[in-house]
Each structure stands twice: as structure tokens, then as C-alpha cells.
Amino acid sequence: xxxxxxxxxxxxxxxxxxxxxxxxxxxxxxxxxxxxxxxxxxxxxxxxxxxxxxxxxxxxxxxxxxxxxxxxxxxx
Amino acid sequence: xxxxxxxxxxxxxxxxxxxxxxxxxxxxxxxxxxxxxxxxxxxxxxxxxxxxxxxxxxxxxxxxxxxxxxxxxxxxxxxxxxxxxxxxxxxxxxxxxxxxxxxxxxxxxxxxxxxxxxxxxxxxxxxxxxxxxxxxxxxxxxxxxxxxxxxxxxxxxxxxxxxxxxxxxxxxxxxxxxxxxxxxxxxxxxxxxxxxxxxxxxxxxxxxxxxxxxxxxxxxxxxxxxxxxxxxxxxxxxxxxxxxxxxxxxxxxxxxxxxxxxxxxxxxxxxxxxxxxxxxxxxxxxxxxxxxxxxxxxxxxxxxxxxxxxxxxxxxxxxxxxxxxxxxxxxxxxxxxxxxxxxxxxxxxxxxxxxxxxxxxxxxxxxxxxxxxxxxxxxxxxxxxxxxxxxxxxxxxxxxxxxxxxxxxxxxxxxxxxxxxxxxxxxxxxxxxxxxxxxxxxxxxxxxxxxxxxxxxxxxxxxxxxxxxxxxxxxxxxxxxxxxxxxxxxxxxxxxxxxxxxxxxxxxxxxxxxxxxxxxxxxxxxxxxxxxxxxxx
Numbered sequence: 001x002x003x004x005x006x007x008x009x010x011x012x013x014x015x016x017x018x019x020x021x022x023x024x025x026x027x028x029x030x031x032x033x034x035x036x037x038x039x040x041x042x043x044x045x046x047x048x049x050x051x052x053x054x055x056x057x058x059x060x061x062x063x064x065x066x067x068x069x070x071x072x073x074x075x076x
Numbered sequence: 077x078x079x080x081x082x083x084x085x086x087x088x089x090x091x092x093x094x095x096x097x098x099x100x101x102x103x104x105x106x107x108x109x110x111x112x113x114x115x116x117x118x119x120x121x122x123x124x125x126x127x128x129x130x131x132x133x134x135x136x137x138x139x140x141x142x143x144x145x146x147x148x149x150x151x152x153x154x155x156x157x158x159x160x161x162x163x164x165x166x167x168x169x170x171x172x173x174x175x176x177x178x179x180x181x182x183x184x185x186x187x188x189x190x191x192x193x194x195x196x197x198x199x200x201x202x203x204x205x206x207x208x209x210x211x212x213x214x215x216x217x218x219x220x221x222x223x224x225x226x227x228x229x230x231x232x233x234x235x236x237x238x239x240x241x242x243x244x245x246x247x248x249x250x251x252x253x254x255x256x257x258x259x260x261x262x263x264x265x266x267x268x269x270x271x272x273x274x275x276x277x278x279x280x281x282x283x284x285x286x287x288x289x290x291x292x293x294x295x296x297x298x299x300x301x302x303x304x305x306x307x308x309x310x311x312x313x314x315x316x317x318x319x320x321x322x323x324x325x326x327x328x329x330x331x332x333x334x335x336x337x338x339x340x341x342x343x344x345x346x347x348x349x350x351x352x353x354x355x356x357x358x359x360x361x362x363x364x365x366x367x368x369x370x371x372x373x374x375x376x377x378x379x380x381x382x383x384x385x386x387x388x389x390x391x392x393x394x395x396x397x398x399x400x401x402x403x404x405x406x407x408x409x410x411x412x413x414x415x416x417x418x419x420x421x422x423x424x425x426x427x428x429x430x431x432x433x434x435x436x437x438x439x440x441x442x443x444x445x446x447x448x449x450x451x452x453x454x455x456x457x458x459x460x461x462x463x464x465x466x467x468x469x470x471x472x473x474x475x476x477x478x479x480x481x482x483x484x485x486x487x488x489x490x491x492x493x494x495x496x497x498x499x500x501x502x503x504x505x506x507x508x509x510x511x512x513x514x515x516x517x518x519x520x521x522x523x524x525x526x527x528x529x530x531x532x533x534x535x536x537x538x539x540x541x542x543x544x545x546x547x548x549x550x551x552x553x554x555x556x557x558x559x560x561x562x563x564x565x566x567x568x569x570x571x572x573x574x575x576x577x578x579x580x581x582x583x584x585x586x587x588x589x590x591x592x593x594x595x596x597x598x599x600x601x602x603x604x605x606x607x608x609x610x611x612x613x
Contacts (some may be wrong), residue, residue: 032454037461044471 044062081206083135086224089104089594091368092248096552099249102128103414105239106256107227109133111142111202112382113258113397114209118156119407120282121218123586125414126170128250129219130241132226135212139280139286139359141202143316147187148484148508149400149587151525157532158266159194163209165167167315167496168199172297172476178304181466182473183296191569193523197481199295199316201286202396211322230255230268230378237377255378258399261366263384270374276442278389280449282363285342286320289355295320299478301448301463305348310478312391313349323349324390326448328490333362359553367438373402373427376545381406385435385500388441391448392401393478398437401484408534408586412610425491432486434502440480449478484508489584493605494590502575502582502593509538509588512570512590514563524570527555527563528588533605535591547581547599549606 016022022038043052048060091100103481109131117127145153145162151327153159173183186196208325213219228247229240239250266273293313300311312324323346327336335341339357347353362600367387373379382399391438406426412418439565450456465472503510512524528536531553539547548554557570560580565571574582581597581604582590592605607613 011217033457036458038453038467040461040465040472040475041469044469054104 003051003058005058007048014054080202082210083200084135084210084223085127086243086244087222089220089222089242091250092243092245092330092505094248094405096249099251100238100250101253102126102257103253104128104253104410105130105250105254106258107131107239107501108258108260108382108384108468109136109206109210109221110258110260110382110399111205111209112403113157113204113256114213115152115400116159116256116258116381116403116407117219117221118209118212118216119152119403120215120411121213122588123407123411124155124218125411126218127220128252129213129221130225130227131221132380134223134486136203136206138203141200142205142393142396143170143201143322143389144397144481145200145205145400146393146482146484146488147192147194147196147480149397150198151511152400152404154525155404155588156209156212158208162200162205163194163198163205163445164201165317167295167317168195168198168555169295169297170196171294172478172481173301174297174473174476175298175300176463176466177302179467181463181476190566191513193525194511197321197393199314201316201318201320202566204317227259227265227268230265232269232376233377233547237397241471253377253414256406257384257565258382258403259382259384261387263380266370266380266384269369269373269374269378270310271380273368273387274368275366275387275438276601277447278365278367278449279329280364281324281329281331281336282365283327283334283336283345284341284359284361284363285346285348286316286325286358286360287323288320288358289350290319290348291321297344301476301478303349303425306345311349311603312478321355325349327362337362355539355583364392365441366446367442368437369431369434373431374423377459379406379410379423379426381430385430386438387460388437389445391439391444392437392441392481393479394437394441394482397482398433401433402426405430406432409611410414413460418611420489425489425611428486429489431490432488434486437482444477444479485516489587490611491591491611493583493601493608495593497593497595499575499593501594503575505590505592507590509584509590510581512565513567514570515566516563517561522563522584524555525588528584531555531587534586538574538604540571540574540578540580547597549599549603552583552602585611 077368105128106113107130117129120127150159170187171185174181213221226242227239228242232239236251236253239256240247257568261393292535295315298313303311309326314322366387373385381402388394409422409426413420450459466476486508489506514522535552537552537554539556541556557565579596581594583592585591
């Protein structure tokens with residue numbers, strides 16, 4: 001099964017909000033600790049190495065895009 | 077500390093009296109009398125080959141070094157006639173425990189089922205293993221073991237290799253059809269053929285101390301992350317025979333090796349761990365680990381095995397055990413090539429199979445070492461998350477990596493015949509045979525691995541039959557389970573472990589790996605599988 005990038009939550013705002021709230025009041029360090037635990041829990045739930053690899057690729061690509069945008073923005 | 081356990085004498089050999097122009101010619105010269113070289117020499121000798129073994133030292137027993145020998149290694153040693161002695165002296169274990177801080181995270185059992193002749197592991201100091209192998213060598217006139225014979229030059233020629241060997245009486249020349257290099261991680265022969273030995277060097281330092289003490293710890297492998305007695309680092313405790321305990325402590329990257337090795341500096345560290353200082357040092361060593369291998373294990377007529385060909389970190393017992401797997405893989409192939417029964421290209425399958433196994437061992441041991449010594453803050457954070465998740469989740473426990481212990485590789489090999497029938501279990505082609513408890517008609521118990529040895533440790537057909545006529549190719553003995561005169565699978569374990577039904581047959585290679593398997597073998601299919609496994613197509 002390939003990585004699903006369709007919108008899977010009936011109420012996406014609730015999902016986003018839940019993650020945001022989980023980080024409220026945390027320091028940068030605590031947030032980073034929290035994130036890695038969450039990533040491991042969700043990765044195990046998916047339980048499919050190919051899907052995980054696709055997700056990693058997507059996340060990496062997004063990171064490169066973000067860097068390019070930043071560079072373009074600072075060039076203005 | 078670190079006394080030589082056994083000393084051997086140098087003896088002048090008549091080969092040394094020959095003029096260089098008429099150097100003695102030998103089919104096999106093997107360099108390095110460690111566990112891998114000695115085992116390989118014994119296997120070759122038992123197959124009828126004459127082997128000259130050269131070693132530059134005259135003693136064994138500088139420290140315990142390798143201590144964990146796997147089930148697969150013991151089954152190999154059974155074929156060489158030394159398994160019983162190794163198991164008799166060794167301490168048997170199968171349970172490992174992983175601790176985080178002061179509390180246990182989980183435990184694992186490497187052989188949770190009965191019905192195997194050999195345990196998951198024994199711990200035995202390498203010098204005992206070597207001494208028992210030397211004793212066995214001395215029973216075999218086909219092996220000519222020469223101490224204080226150091227190869228100082230190697231000259232490959234088309235039909236042989238010319239060696240120059242230094243001895244206390246001066247140098248002499250030897251010619252060998254094949255040279256096998258088992259001369260360890262710092263292999264001189266590897267340098268002589270000009271081969272690269274590339275890979276990853278780990279900056280973390282580990283202190284290994286073998287201590288003698290009376291202790292009540294169980295015979296288990298205990299591994300700690302961040303223990304109270306060694307904060308922020310990892311520790312390992314493992315039992316050996318003679319009340320010796322292996323302790324392995326991770327040190328910082330910038331620790332001074334000369335200072336850290338001093339017994340007076342090691343003592344307080346160990347005392348903190350044990351809660352007392354009633355122990356004596358047997359051996360202390362400080363290590364940085366390297367994971368690397370040669371690009372090619374076969375350099376013309378010079379073939380590399382063991383640490384000379386590949387090196388791993390010790391977490392996982394993948395050094396000596398993988399070297400022994402090299403030995404059992406190479407010996408039957410070289411024997412066939414020397415007899416002209418298989419083409420020289422069969423040796424290429426040694427490189428294919430064992431270099432893939434080396435990659436697997438390097439991958440596993442690199443992952444373990446990376447988990448123990450995270451390279452970046454984010455890696456440390458990930459590891460911390462795994463360790464804390466392990467307290468309450470099954471998946472977290474399974475991700476904790478305190479060393480993944482050696483299991484035989486499954487070869488993706490040109491010698492294997494792909495399955496054409498449907499299977500729901502059993503060892504697939506390229507996997508090593510599984511043991512099972514059997515009974516002879518007389519009522520005597522016999523393991524399948526024993527039946528394989530009695531059949532001659534050569535190409536062997538395992539047949540689940542009802543007494544039908546043998547369908548094995550010429551020269552291939554059959555182990556029959558069931559039927560008239562067959563072994564009795566009284567517990568039904570062979571049937572289950574081989575996913576077998578009446579008529580099922582497995583073709584084993586001489587090293588006990590599966591070459592092919594069939595639900596209903598035909599003579600033609602068996603002949604073809606045998607030819608393929610012999611490198612004849």
C-alpha cells in the first residue's frame with residue numbers, strides 16, 4: 001500500500017490542533033523529545049517499511065522546498 | 077594476566093632444505109592458526125585434502141578475545157569432531173537481559189524451543205577453542221602445522237602462488253596451488269595482494285576486562301544502557317568458564333587509552349559495577365571498533381576468510397562465528413575444485429555468499445554500535461525515546477538494540493535452485509539446515525545434524541518417505557525419515573520444521589545449507605539441482 005496523502009481525517013483541523021496543543025508549554029528541547037517519541041509511535045503503527053520510506057522521502061523533499069523558499073525570500 | 081596458555085615448538089621441516097628453485101609444492105597452504113584457519117584445515121583434511129598451516133607465532137592464549145560461539149559454529153565443530161569438547165567446557169546460555177538504568181527493560185531467549193542438539197550459544201575463551209582445535213589437528217596426519225613460519229612475500233603466478241616464509245632458521249620457499257589467508261584483522265597477506273580494507277571506524281572506545289571471581293549471577297547475557305554504576309554509557313556482563321566474567325564498558329571518545337588500561341584505573345570502575353572488589357584481572361583491553369571488509373574475498377589463487385576478509389564490532393558475536401561460517405562454506409568448494417569435480421568458478425560462489433553475509437554482519441553490528449553510541453544529539457534523542465517507550469510498549473522493547481546476536485545468513489546464491497512448489501515454512505534454499513530430534517528403529521535417539529554427519533557431511537538428500545526406492549543422484553546418500561528402516565520423527569518436529577509431507581525432499585549441500593527442495597522430487601530435478609549446487613552449469 002503506498003503512502004496515503006489524501007485527507008484522511010474527517011476534521012483535519014482537530015488533528016492539527018491536537019498536535020499543536022500537545023506542544024504548548026514545552027521548551028524547544030522538550031518539543032524535540034516529544035516529536036521523536038511521536039514519530040516512533042506512529043511509524044510503528046503504520047508498520048510498513050515502504051510506507052515509512054515514502055513518508056521520509058516526502059518529509060525530506062518538503063524540507064528542501066522550505067529551504068529554497070527561504071533563500072528566495074531572503075533574496076528579495 | 078594474559079599469559080600464554082599453550083606454547084608450541086618450532087620444528088624444522090624438510091621443505092626448508094630444498095633449494096629455492098625446486099620449492100616444495102602443496103595443494104593448499106593456509107596462513108593463520110586461529111579458530112577459523114584451524115577449523116578450515118580440519119574440514120579440508122577430513123575431506124581428504126593435505127593442508128600446510130603456517131603461523132607466525134608459537135603460542136595461543138593472549139587473552140580471552142572471542143567468547144561467544146553460536147549454535148551454527150557448534151554444529152560445524154561437531155562435524156570436525158570437536159563440538160562435544162567445546163560444549164563440555166563452555167557455559168551454555170540462551171537468555172539475554174537488557175537493563176536501562178537500574179531496571180530491566182526486557183529479556184530474550186535465543187532458543188526458546190527444545191529438540192536441538194546444540195544450544196543457542198556457548199561462552200568459551202578463544203584460547204580453549206584453539207587448543208581443542210590444535211589437539212584435533214594433531215590427530216590428522218594430512219595437516220602439517222608449522223609454528224613460527226611467517227609469510228613475508230607472496231607472488232601470484234598463473235598456476236600457483238609462490239610464498240617466501242621466514243623461520244628462526246631463515247627463509248624458505250613454498251609453492252601452493254591455493255593459499256588461504258586466515259591471518260586476522262591485520263592480515264599481512266591482504267597487504268601483499270594489495271587489497272583495500274575499507275569501512276567505518278567508530279570513535280567510541282570500549283574497555284574490555286575479563287575478571288575472575290566467585291559470583292552468583294545467572295548464565296545470561298546482561299546489557300545495560302546508562303546503568304547506575306556507569307552513568308551515561310553502556311555495560312555488558314557475560315560469564316565464561318573457570319569463574320571468569322567478561323565485562324565490557326563503554327568509555328568516552330576522548331578517554332586516554334594508556335591511562336584507562338591501567339589496572340588501578342580499571343579496578344574502581346569494575347568495583348562500582350559489582351559492588352565489591354574481590355576479583356582478579358585476567359585480561360584488560362581497550363578497543364575502538366571498525367566495521368569493514370575486502371571488496372573481493374577471492375584474489376586469484378589467494379582466498380581470504382575470517383577477520384582477514386571482514387571485521388565487525390563485537391556486539392552480536394559476529395566476528396569468530398562469521399569466520400567459522402566462511403570456513404565451512406569454503407572447504408567443500410575448494411575440495412571439489414582440487415579434485416576436479418567442480419570448475420574453479422565454484423570458488424566465486426564463496427565470495428558471493430560470504431561477502432553478502434559480511435555485509436549483513438557489518439550492517440547489524442554497525443546498527444548496534446550506533447544505538448549504543450549515538451553520533452549526534454538527535455540520534456541520542458531518538459535512542460532515549462526508544463528506551464523510554466520500551467518501558468511500556470512491545471515495539472519499543474524490540475527496537476532497543478543492545479546487540480543482535482549472530483544467526484547464519486540465508487544465501488541468495490547462484491548455487492540454489494529456486495522453489496517451484498508451494499511452501500509455508502521450512503528452511504528455504506540458501507538457508508542452513510534445522511536440527512530435529514529423531515529416533516532410530518533400535519530406539520536410539522539421534523539428531524538430524526548427527527545423521528547428516530554420519531552420512532558424510534556431503535551432498536545429502538533428506539527424504540520424508542514411506543519406504544519408496546531412493547531417488548537420490550549417484551553418490552548422494554539419503555537420510556530417510558519414516559518408512560521402512562527410516563528414522564522415526566517421534567515428536568513430529570522434523571515434519572513441522574521442514575514443512576514436510578510424504579514425499580518431501582531437501583537436498584543439503586556439504587556445509588549443511590539447503591540447495592533445493594521439492595514436494596515430489598523427480599530424478600531429473602534432483603540431478604539438475606545437484607549440478608547447479610556443484611557449480612556445473
